[in-house]
Amino acid sequence: MKIAIIGSRGYPYVYSGYETLVKELSERLVERGIEVTVYCHKALFQDRPKQVNGVKLVYLPSIETKVLSQFIHSFFSMIHACFSKVDVIFVVNSANGPFGVISKIFGKKTAINVDGMEWLRPKWKGLGARYFYFASWLSTKLYDQLVNDSDEMRRVYLSLFKRESVVIAYGANVRESTDASKISKWGLTKGEYFLIVGRLIPDNNADLLVEGFLRSSSERKLVIVGDVPYKDNYAKNIKSMAESDDRLLFTGYVTDPEELAELYHNAFVYLHGHEFGGTNPTLLKAMAYGCCILALNTPFSREVLGVDKYGLFFEKNADSVVEKIEVLDMDEKLANEFRIVVRQGLTAKYNWDTVTSQYIETFNKVAKKLRS
Structure with missing residues (x-):
């Protein structure tokens, strides 16, 4: 054929x-x-x-x-x-x-x-x-x-x-961490940052996630991996938030797959704000890399993660983001429990x-x- x-x-x-x-x-x-x-x-x-x-x-x-x-x-x-x-x-x-x-x-x-x-x-x-x-x-x-x-x-x-x-x-291809030291180039340490991966476009809701994180009491960092390959006010406004809060770190595109994988592996929580797609490859990658996941409550994310089975959900408002970030931030045991079970969601379908x-x-x- x-x-x-x-x-x-x-x-x-x-x-x-x-x-x-x-x-x-x-x-x-x-x-x-x-x-x-x-x-x-x-x-x-x-x-x-x-x-x-x-x-x-x-x-x-x-x-x-x-x-x-x-x-x-x-x-x-x-x-x-x-x-x-x-x-x-x-x-x-x-x-x-x-x-x-x-x-x-x-x-x-x-x-x-x-x-x-x-x-x-x-x-x-x-x-x-x-x-x-x-x-x-x-x-x-x-x-x-x-x-x-x-x-x-x-x-x-x-x-x-x-x-x-x-x-x-x-x-999704299941992968284990092989070299956690790769995240040190950004001054990061294992378990001390939340992670967003994706293009800085409105339907990925990076602005909502950043706003919610900044309003939270977390002392961890928020690392945002991604950008847009053109001049864009939405992306520019999000990146400007780092000027007023040193908890924010924008890496831009990370083209080395090994470095990107280690950013996933060593994150405290992966934040997923994608809204309009079906099965999202970035979400599957976070599962395959063993992340604790906090995702926007959509039918598509629920299909992949179940209802609080392989991750937690937030609603599309900053108050919900703040609440769920603080729940996980103060309960490392809960976050670790999700890391332990998350790969079980990668059935033969994926x-x-x-x-x-x-x-x-x-x-x-x-x-x-x-x-x-």
């Missing part, structure tokens, strides 16, 4: 959930004898080998802007893939919904992972929000198979767009090998429709 993957930044470029999915899935598909071609943003790769780890790579240009870059790249990728001899085109991101018209014209079989409710994200106000809703609707009409990464998101699409989907979650098997089954079903 031959699979083309489009809609991400490429391989092995790991930046967000989609790139993690592409990397983990494509490598395992190749190991199982499936030919995989990943379409990559040419501008992001200084070296452009035709193949890495058995994964075939195609580099196409785009107009590198915040809004249009991925859209234009996916357009050219879809055309290129339709002229190739692949059995299934696998698309990630519902923003690429309209390009299903192209694959329909060429008679190519397709599957799309639509991710979360992009139309609700604060960064896509007005026209952007309407486009994402329209694109998500088109995804349900133009692609042969819809994939959602959580049961809750499946229900959303079924309710809004009357289209059933297969649920295939993201995976195992990359299981995820790969589910995708292979899905691709086979889609490809057989072509031959029947």
Whole structure:
């Protein structure tokens, strides 16, 4: 079987959930004898080998802007893939919904992972929000198979767009701490900081978490890993808070995976404010790395963590953040109890090998429709 993957930044470029999915899935598909071609943003790769780890790579240009870059790249990728001899085109991101018209014209079989409710994200106000809703609707009409990464998101699409989907979650790789000294470059010590990991965008609620932490009585630090790759007032305002309170530490992007892993491993509590996605890869990573987790109370986080089973929840207001931070801050035994049990939540559903098997089954079903 031959699979083309489009809609991400490429391989092995790991930046967000989609790139993690592409990397983990494509490598395992190749190991199982499936030919995989990943379409990559040419501008992001200084070296452009035709193949890495058995994964075939195609580099196409785009107009590198915040809004249009991925859209234009996916357009050219879809055309290129339709002229190739692949059995299934696998698309990630519902923003690429309209390009299903192209694959329909060429008679190519397709599957799309639509991710979360992009139309609700604060960064896509007005026209952007309407486009994402329209694109998500088109995804349900133009692609042969819809994939959602959580049961809750499946229900959303079924309710809004009357289209059933297969649920295939993201995976997580369990890891133990190997070198706690790596966090010393930031002047940190084990168990003496809360941790946030993610882009500084409104739907990750970093401003709410920082405000709640600063209002708490905790003497620990709050470490914020992440940024945005463009000038942005929201991110600028959050980072400016460090000027008035030395408990805040902004690391920016941490590109070394070993350093990032140790930041997770040695945190007192990981704070998760992601709001509109399905199964969040960052949350799964925190579980795989054995963190005590305090997460925003959403249906998606509850699906992964259970109800206070593998983590605690806060409501979307600063008072709730303050309360839960202080509960954990004053009860190290409770925090440690969550660290002990958290990995038990990583059932087979969140195992990359299981995820790969589910995708292979899905691709086979889609490809057989072509031959029947």
